[in-house]
Amino acid sequence: MNDTTTVGTTTVDTSPQAIRAWLTDRVAYYLERSPADLDEGAQLAEMGLDSVFALTLCGDVEDRFGLVVEPTMAWDHPTIDAITAYLAAELAG
Incomplete structure (x- = not known):
């Protein structure tokens, strides 16, 4: 498996x-917090990520990985762990 793009x-x-x-x-x-303070299994909305930042995160993903993602990505995959799994699967395919 190639782990680069x-x-x-x-x-x-x-x-x-x-x-x-x-x-x-x-x-x-x-969220203006330290990465060490985040629970990667916690709901992004419960941590305080609002819709503006969720949409911005989609743009960041597209820029970083060259993928086109739905603007609802952060709601469809509501945790860092869930987005990680989604992106890893998309990039592997």
Whole structure:
């Protein structure tokens, strides 16, 4: 299994661990919290991620991984762990 993808001229690590770390960093940035303070299995909405940041996260995912995702991604996959699994599966396929 190849755990990288090329977006433009950049090679991106697409292993589940790298996806999870990147997502955790992005969500922590939006919530103005430390990544270490986040529970990756907690509901994003319950942590305080609002619809504006959820939509922005979709754009970040598209830019980072070269995937087109639905604007409802954060609601359809409501935790960092769930988004990680979704993205890993999409990138593997």
